[in-house]
Amino acid sequence: MARKLPATDVVIIGLGWTGSILAHELTGAGLNVVAIERGPWRDTATDFPTTYAQDELRYHIRHDLFLRPAQQTLTFRNNANQTALPIRTWGSFMPPNGVGGGGVHWNAETWRFLPSDFQLKTHLTRRYGQKFLPQDMTIQDWGVTYDELEPYYDKFEYLCGTSGKAGNIKGEKQPGGNPFEGARARDYPTPPQKQPYGPTLFADAAKELGYNPFPQPSGNLSQAYTNPFGVRLGPCTFCGFCEWFGCGNYSKASPQTTILPALVRRPNFKARTECEVTRINLDKSGKRTTGVTYVDSSGEEWEQPAEIVLLCAFQLFNVHLLLLSGIGKPYDPSRGEGVIGRNYSYQVTSSVNAFFDDKNFNPFVASGAIGMCVDEFNGDNFDHAELGFVGGGYLGAVQTNGRPILGTITPKGTPKWGAAWKEAVTKNYLSSYTASTHGSCYSYRDAYLDLDPTYTDPLGRKLMRLTFDFHQNELKMSEFLTDRLGDIVQKMGPRQLEKNPRKGPYDVSVYQTTHTCGGAIMGTDPKISALNRYLQHWDVPNLFVTGATAFPQNAGYNPTGTVGALAFWAADAIINQYLKAPGPLVKS
């Protein structure tokens, strides 16, 4: 029997980016906030100091910072005709663990989505007609527009100190920035990072082809920055250990480097780490959450009553907890009904490897988000009428790392080990280059999350089951994007070029990105969305669900900028609307 704790105003499940943002905003509004985090406390100087943080074996190969599948995992299958099996070693995506969440180990690529991305269904239907979209595609409008989110994107970028170059300030195009981006109120808080040789060559080649290259917006800072909370970051030193790693130099935006130092000073904030929430509790009406039940590291069960519950865990586990708690109608793909588990989506990435005779790229001079990109083929920035697919992505030369174990590319046909491999690595390490595409992934009726009928977690709860495969639309898009990328890289003058468009079926064992999306999506219709436009649960108005869980489908960008903007947007709605009149913020 769970022991009951004194009630609090707000309980937050998961202390990553969105949990930290909401905790900061709501404690600032005077509420008492308790954050419950499954993983450990993490702090820069003690958990990823520069003395050992740059350890590829420990963090990348052995997954030191990540959730252990023995703690929690999910089962996977490509389609409903298969029997799902548990994921026992993470592959395609890397669920985070501990304070800071994915904000600890991201590459810090800090994008905004396009205005049309937020009204995708309406926009594409209007431009190409209803019949142009595949029948089983279940894309939706978000219920919030880019213009509404713009001030919150701005807040997130100024929280992080994002380094970039605006392409559109209040409708005025800015030379050197992304000409396709939505209008922003002001430029980035810090200038772009300095570009290494590879991205510089890539940008020159893109310009020759008539494109408009621009520096990737980066959360690894070009210069020291003090954010509005008084927290200070240092400049990035290009060590090239960003994704998979914590930053020991205080130069990658993360909850640790932007929010937590200010948050932990507040007497109305408490964090309980290494505590796993097992259930979101409902009252008898089923229309109101009364708080959460969690288990601490010694196995004791506690009930934390609260007036408001914020579900801020990683995308997959938000959905899992909703399913386990019986909140919202589970999605049934055979009838296309229900909302929890609906519209799971991902990201479609691909690459081009190029081998040169006369270039030295110094790939170890790197940062998770230094690079030059082009956006001509993202979203609906280009005419799809003759192409037979919808969606797109950015193309970029992003010099994330030159690490020794996995950062060594060799031409196809090279042995995987032995003298010939060593010779090829020696020959190509400095003179090869990988450019990439980062494509959208739209949602479909047969891509979803539900509870697994067979497998359970250490607490005896059903594991979640992921049913997902790439669709022809996405594979066609990837081929097209990879060809366009190949055109640019070819202009850089390699002796050999290899294109690697994404191919099906989806392989959950090979790393692609951690951009899993959907499952409890926001929208305008409670029959086909779990959350309203403020991330408030349609059925349980004192429950809000944050993160990429709310994305109805994924755009051709890294999601964190949008995740951060939505967190600030929801915080504003809670403080300025919900607290004044607790109840549904949108009539269903």
Place this chain on the structure above:
Amino acid sequence: MKRVGVVLLFLGMLLGTFAAAAGTDDQSSSEIARGRYLATVGDCAACHTKPGGKPFAGGLTIETPFGNLVSANITPDPKAGIGDWSDDDFVRSMQQGIAPGGKHLYPAEPYPAFTHVTREDLLALRAYLATIDPVSDAVETNRLPFPFSIRSSMIAWNLLNFTPGEFRADPAKSDEWNRGAYLVEGLGHCGTCHTPMNVMGANKKSQPMAGATLQGWYAPPLNNDQRTGLGAWSADDVVAYLKTGWGGGQVASGPMALVVADSTSKLTDADLQAIAAYLKDIAAPAGTAPAPLAASNSVMQAGRALYVVNCAACHMESGAGVAGIFPTLVKSPAVQAADTATLLDVVLNGGHAVATESSPTAPGMPAFGWKLSDNQVAALLTYIRNDWGNAANAVAANDVNAARAHPAAAN
């Protein structure tokens, strides 16, 4: 049963609140507020509240060269604390180091500094302490070995080392300077750490604020030596340091981090400016600076290589650091200090910068003790003490080895 207890406790709290409210008027509440501020100036809680303990209930062990003392319970509990002391008892203990019953205090309770505090201020402090929740935990403060454990030995000590008397303003100086002197020499008791001690543990009056080592840390000079003191700092640098933890390119860590967090960051700007005015007027001692070691020196070259690999990512190859997050090593008093205790401790064991309301980041420096050998640490420190215009004696591997055996008490 449990619930009844909770209800009774709650009633007790309510009654206590009413009683306190009934006994206060405007004059005494302003005196209490002033006393509370003075307790912050004196950072009384630093010694009289142990980590995790009840406020002012004492019990914190204080190391001295003569043995250990334990801080007293100064809550208003009549038996365990000072609740049954008269105002005169309190003033006498602070100004003369003699508690009721003629019991001599040890100067770990810095009465040689507090003697300068006015009776009026001491009574305000007393009025504030009387509002603290009484705690009945008795503390045996004297844990000194014989013969130091004999309190009357302090009579002779006082004769030799102690000059009682309230602060007297120097009419030749500004009001601001005098206010600063009053705070620094009185309740602030800065010299207790920053002025060297003689063999009897008394501050050497001939070397005011010349720097001293205690509890494994070196409290640097607060005189105006250009190389090792505040000579290169402006008064604004001093104010910023005390207010935010950052000033003159340096950050407070170690014991000074606690002083900034609990005391100086909460003082008024006027008082901080007064403190700065006074400190900036303390003359540099005579003496010549050492000449820097040549860059061609093989130890310097080894040290530079170690620096680039291990340190430059944060402190920059130029040694300049990054304002507000990574301290500068260029012309740094801490780097060039004659006594390398702090420098060795930070490199071997790492350290955390202070967090303050206006500067909450509190970056940390990782420990390098596990990674670098004694010779490497010695070469590294010798290098940073002698590049970029710095000049200081070389650090020996033996010193590094000794420092490993005696890590600093606080971090």
